[in-house]
Amino acid sequence: MSCSRYEIRFSGAGGQGLILAGIIMGEAAAIFEGKQAVQSQSYGPEARGGASKSEVIISDEPIDFPKATSVDALLALTQQACDKYSKDLKEGGILLVDSDLVKKLPKGNFTVVRFPIINTAKNEVGRTIVANIVALGAMVALSGIVSRESALKAVLSRVPEAFVELNRKAFETGYNRALEARG
Amino acid sequence: MSKKVAFLQGNEACALGALYAGCRFFAGYPITPSTEVAEVMAKELPKVGGAFIQMEDEIAAMAAVIGASLTGIKSLTATSGPGFSLKQENLGYACITEVPCVIINVMRGGPSTGMPTGPSQSDVMQAKWGTHGDHPAICLVPASVQELFTETVRAFNLAEKYRTPVTVMPDEIVGHMRERIVFPEPGELPVINRTAPSVSPQSYQPYDTSFGDIPPLAAFGSGYRFHVTGLNKAQDGFPTTRADIVQAEEERQVRKIENAVDDIVTYEEYLLDDAEVVVIAFGSIARSARYAVNAARKNGIKAGLFRIITYWPFPDRQIRALAERAKAVIVPEMNLGMTVHEVRRCVEGRVPVSGIFRVDGEPISPNEIFARIQEVR
Known part of the structure; x- marks a missing residue:
């Protein structure tokens, strides 16, 4: 109910690392910025595939309802997720989609940002597996709800030493590409 | 630090x-x-x-x-x-x-x-x-x-x-x-350990009621030997069918908890002092309910939340007391109606009680509860 309540939803297919992206966003807010944050998820019984979502609520005040009610910023990495999870995106909200995989956009008054997220991970960063971190960087840039520095700290605190540079590059690339794509 | x-x-x-x-x-x-x-x-x-x-x-x-x-x-x-x-x-x-x-x-x-x-x-x-x-x-x-x-x-x-x-x-x-x-520091929260027997292994009995309704429990391997069985038992731990002992033991086991409800039962009261519409909820749905209660208050409706923390023993006395003041009680829960029956048992018809039930894998949203608060006010 509080006006500072900000709702983020990462959606796509099971196995794309979206739950982890949500956790890192939550850690950035709760640990590195001292805000309140709740992360939750919903997924099917499949180990991979199937529509999956991870939600993060960030607020300056205690958070009661832990799930999204009116989404401020939505990421969709698959068409199925976009169709299923865009219904409660709020008017004026941000919709970030993978432009290769999501062709049909929901109707509504949203700020739509499109770029080939998975392909960017594969070709620009070098590993498809960091697509979730590219997406996270993009969502941090577009939402502005946590600082670039806090989010990057949260990413790097989760990563083994050998993968620090890969993840830093993924995060920064996603951050910059999202701002370019928004224009 | x-x-x-x-x-x-x-x-x-x-x-x-x-x-x-x-x-x-x-x-x-x-x-x-x-x-x-x-x-x-x-x-x-x-x-x-x-x-x-x-x-x-x-x-x-x-x-x-x-x-x-x-x-x-x-x-x-x-x-x-x-x-x-x-x-x-x-x-x-x-x-x-x-x-x-x-x-x-x-x-x-x-x-x-x-x-x-x-x-x-x-x-x-x-x-x-x-x-x-x-x-x-x-x-x-x-x-x-x-x-x-x-x-x-x-x-x-x-x-x-x-x-x-x-x-x-x-x-x-x-x-x-x-x-x-x-994280609480060590020592910040109380940590209770079971009472060990104060008598010698020779005179120990595992259900010795001379120590009260909660007999001390010896640890296997500490020199105390006793029998453990799923049959009704006497205070020495061995099976019995003696009617008076079985009756007394069954009653003691239930009584040891019933007599301690004030120590066991916990709950949270939120904006209940003047509440006309009371929502009774627990777990994640209590969080939806709190959101809905706040929304109701912003709309000038006197709503409050009773959050169950100890489900069993059920907070009978506290919910009975709510019925004296409230005009309506709402029980949202992720089942097809369980807590609502316990609440009705407690309020004994003194206040209308309605449930909101969902079993589709989605939580009950704040909006659903808010809508019901508006209906029953």
């Missing part, structure tokens, strides 16, 4: 709460959505000299927990609906033998295999009536990651103090969501 803070999942906090309480044995069988409790215990128990064992099924896991506790070690198992059903037989065994232990049941959709990844609150009756026969039940229903930690500590304390199994039942949302948790 600043306190240790983390962004943790409910199930992880639950396991760390168990360790804080002194739990040193875990037996279980993995099942969604409780598996993370076992994962953390498997990783952490060996570091503190404890033992973790994955059993062949949930029945055996419950048996192992009872056996381990009888050696004086605080013991835990964690499961979800289908596994909780399997544990019922041995849960009854823990009740009649009065062995302290804690069972975590992270509630998912049912019956049977149901919806493994979907949230539910439909096991609350099973927590009291799932195993056959008359027996006491203590069941705690936390609503946040922090509370899942502290209620798990409290569950061990109650188990040890009252010599009884205790269940902690977060719904899947509380078990799986992540929040900021501030």
Whole structure:
């Protein structure tokens, strides 16, 4: 109910690392910025595939309802997720989609940002597996709800030493590409 | 020094709460959505000299927990609906033998295999009536990651103090969501250990009521030898069919909890002083309800929330008192109507009670509760 309540939803297919992206966003807010944050998820019984979502609520005040009610910023990495999870995106909200995989956009008054997220991970960063971190960087840039520095700290605190540079590059690339794509 | 803070999942906090309480044995069988409790215990128990064992099924896991506790070690198992059903037989065994232990049941959709990844609150009756026969039940229903930690500590304390199994039942949302948790320092929360016998091994009896309704429990391996059986027993632990003893023992086992409701029953009252519409809820749905109550207040409706934290024993007296002041009571829950019957029993027709029920794997939203508040005001 509080006006500072900000709702983020990462959606796509099971196995794309979206739950982890949500956790890192939550850690950035709760640990590195001292805000309140709740992360939750919903997924099917499949180990991979199937529509999956991870939600993060960030607020300056205690958070009661832990799930999204009116989404401020939505990421969709698959068409199925976009169709299923865009219904409660709020008017004026941000919709970030993978432009290769999501062709049909929901109707509504949203700020739509499109770029080939998975392909960017594969070709620009070098590993498809960091697509979730590219997406996270993009969502941090577009939402502005946590600082670039806090989010990057949260990413790097989760990563083994050998993968620090890969993840830093993924995060920064996603951050910059999202701002370019928004224009 | 600043306190240790983390962004943790409910199930992880639950396991760390168990360790804080002194739990040193875990037996279980993995099942969604409780598996993370076992994962953390498997990783952490060996570091503190404890033992973790994955059993062949949930029945055996419950048996192992009872056996381990009888050696004086605080013991835990964690499961979800289908596994909780399997544990019922041995849960009854823990009740009649009065062995302290804690069972975590992270509630998912049912019956049977149901919806493994979907949230539910439909096991609350099973927590009291799932195993056959008359027996006491203590069941705690936390609503946040922090509370899942502290209620798990409290569950061990109650188990040890009252010599009884205790269940902690977060719904899947509380078990799986992540929040900021501030870890209590050692010594900050009370940690209770069972009373050891003060008499010699020769004169020890495991159900010696001369020490009151909660007889001291000796640890196997400490020189005290006694018999443990699922049959009705006399105070020496051996089976009996003597009517007066069976009647007295059954009554004592139920009475030891009934007489302690003031120590056991916990709840949270939110904006109830002048509330005309009272929402009674627990677990994640209490969080929806709080959001709805705040929305109602902004719209000039005098709404309040009674949040159940201890589900069994049910907060009869507190809910009865609410009926004196409220004009309407709403009970939202993720089942097809369980708590609503307990509430109706308590208010005895003095105030209209309506339920909001969902079993589709989605939580009851604040809007659904707010809409009902507007209807019944």
